[in-house]
Amino acid sequence: MLIEVKNLTKSFGTGEVETKVLHGVSFAIDKGEFLSFMGPSGSGKSTLMHILGFLDRPSGGTYLFNGKDVKNFSDDALALMRNAKVGFVFQAFYLLPRTTVFENVRLPLLYAGQSLQNTDDQVAQAIKAVGLAHRAQYYSNQLSGGEKQRVAIARALVRDPDIIFADEPTGNLDSKSGIGIMRILQNLNNEGKTIVLVTHETYTSEHGKRIMKLYDGHITEDIPVKKRRFAQEETTLK
């Protein structure tokens, strides 16, 4: 069991203006899963992802990562978890401007604390894994949207994390680039990487193995995908 949450709650604000975003959700994620969080905006899926990805803290309930309760982790400890254990792919890519593909992908290694030998190899491998070896020395602003997202995936991969969180990774892309991104995510999953995909599109979510539907901070459905879509067999996303 990679992730186990019990009765997880999250609310923003305090007192009268307190807004409850998550109303006690419980579930587990195994190693090697490809799970889609599905729901409209405001359903709490992004908030849930942020908590699972150590970007935010829950208001209540327990969160066990690899069996360890993360409740009392300090800010620096959470930063270390984000650095080593998880990788993020965001809708808006968030690549550093005026910086090469290579340097963008290397970024997590700079914060890794210990001096890593042969980081260049690691970086090159991650770039190769997303098929951008020929673009390694390009600047991030010289890339297309699809290429940018692939750089973001390489950056998420570079420290070989236990799990990758992809928050609407195809949201800013045309459908052709989008399917390329889904292909890469499915390939990674085939190689054993655990993946959590956050999306509001049913179609996109069906590339996962399991769909968890959220609505108003509750899990309304948690089922395996009956007819899984394989990006390899598709030409466009839709």
Next chain:
Amino acid sequence: MKFFINTLQLAMRVLSARKGRAMLTILGMMIGIASYIIIMSVGAGAQSLIVNQITSVGSNLIAVLPGASDEAGPPAQVFGITVTTLTYEDGVAIQHSPAAPYVVAVASYVKSVEEVSWEGNTIDTSLTGTTSDYPIVEGAYIAGGRFISSDEEKNLARVAVLGKTAADNLFGETDPLNRYIRIKRERFQVIGVMQPQGVTGFQNQDDQIFIPLRTAQRLLLGINHVSFMRIKATDASLLPLSVEQIRLILRDRHDIRAGEPDDFSIRNQLQALDILTSVTNAIRNFLAAIGGIALLVGGIGIMNIMLVSVMERVHEIGLRKAVGARRIHILLQFLIETSLIALMGGVVGIIAGSFVSVLFAFIANYLGYDWDFVLSLRSLTIAVIISLATGLFFGFYPAWRASKMNPIEALRYA
């Protein structure tokens, strides 16, 4: 280490991407540091000029002035009162008294401004009646001929020694030696011309004519007192002792009883030096405070720019945190960036300040002042440290703000 090198590269890239803004920030810093350098350098130059003025006549000098030394008020001469208590004979007595063994030479002076002419050429110049020890006391040299002898000093000889400027003004190309000039209605034979002495004590020493003291007193001015005396002691360390010895001789000669105040005052050169040094130091400190204000403004400029820079890069900060940057990493990133700006400003400021200081020294020398270009390694080091410290001080708040941002809020910041 890798983090540092990378962050430094990043900071340089950020700065070069926003050249115009970086330039303006650097300019602010530059002005502060440049004014510091100018103040230190020009201040040191001015101080050395003033000190040189005094030490060029020797630091082992004692001045004796007529009239009581009243610490609480100005000397009587200021009010037009002529004090006549000091005489030529006092000087002679001091020079020969066994009670003042460290006295090397005594020069007495009377001063006046007179019309001097040679072959229809008339000038107004300072007239100094003095004694034969003048060259020893003042460290002055004869360029041609000789100075007034001790015999001439005693027997009312009508001889004159010309300062360089006075000689040029009066004679032009002609050699003045052994020619006769007219001072008031008396004829004087020129027996010597002085080497240029330049400006000391803020007075042009070359535009004057020297005649024997007693000749000046009797023939030209009709007085019996001297304006002041200057006495050279063997060594600067013996000044306080010699001052005391001279005081006793003069009190005895002037019949001043115990308990009554002196009718003369004695100053030594070291005191004057001390006073002048403390005055110039005060001026320097005042200027340094103004430079500090310039630096403060520059620092606030840095803070301003860094705050803008932080707000512009909120997404970047969020992303960096999302991939594992800790607070210290973000803090250091922005501190390194400000330090870089501040250091650049510091270096440019040092260059600009040095340039202005050299220019200043050049102009001062051109105008005839003995001005040294002084730029110590110490003030350079301090300038670098100040610029770095200013950058760090004013850059800390923006960097701290960046470091404590919540990663999600930063990523979502619109």
